[in-house]
Amino acid sequence: MxxxxxxxxxxxxxxxxxxxxxxxxxxxxxxxxxxxxxxxxxxxxxxxxxxxxxxxxxxxxxxxxxxxxxxVPDIEAALRLATDEQLTDEVLRRMKRGLASGSPLDTSVDDLMERRSQRSAADLGEYAADSSPVEPEPGDDDYHDGP
Missing domain, CATH: 1.10.260 (434 Repressor (Amino-terminal Domain))
Structure with a gap:
């Protein structure tokens, strides 16, 4: 030219x-x-x-x-052009790839629920809300702003 x-x-x-x-x-x-x-x-x-x-x-x-x-469009343009079905197919493909590689996606929902139910408040750390019925508020004798 x-x-x-x-x-x-x-x-x-x-x-x-x-x-x-x-x-x-x-x-x-x-x-x-x-x-x-x-x-x-x-x-x-x-x-x-x-x-x-x-x-x-x-x-x-x-x-x-x-x-x-x-x-070949840039990635943002490609994502905008993809149909919902194409996007969900890609997400599923990546999830299956994760399952094959032993990622956390291979834990069943029942197992996750069982683990969660066995945790105590102590497992959550020092800043977790306690189970006492009433929390002290400003003006109460046992109220304080921090640890």
């Missing part, structure tokens, strides 16, 4: 002055690169972005990135 043809196509035949201004490239640098037919990839991306031409498309057009990457 010829640089000048690409520039005319992307900028809708804007003047060098307008391209320079919108892309933040000095006019002298732009004119020099256009006259030599050689431009840095950075400036191509600046021009593309300034004229609402997708920067990834620019990288593909100039051979800096393989076209296969064009169809």
């Amino acid at each position: 010829e640089l000048n043809d690409w520039i005319q196509n992307v900028t809708a035949e804007a003047s060098a002055q307008e391209i320079s201004s919108k892309a933040g490239i000095s006019l002298r640098t732009l004119q020099h690169q256009l006259s030599t037919g050689r431009m840095s990839l950075e400036n191509k991306v600046r021009i593309a972005t300034a004229f609402s031409h997708h920067p990834l498309r620019t990288l593909v057009e100039w051979g800096a990135v393989d076209a296969a990457w064009e169809s």
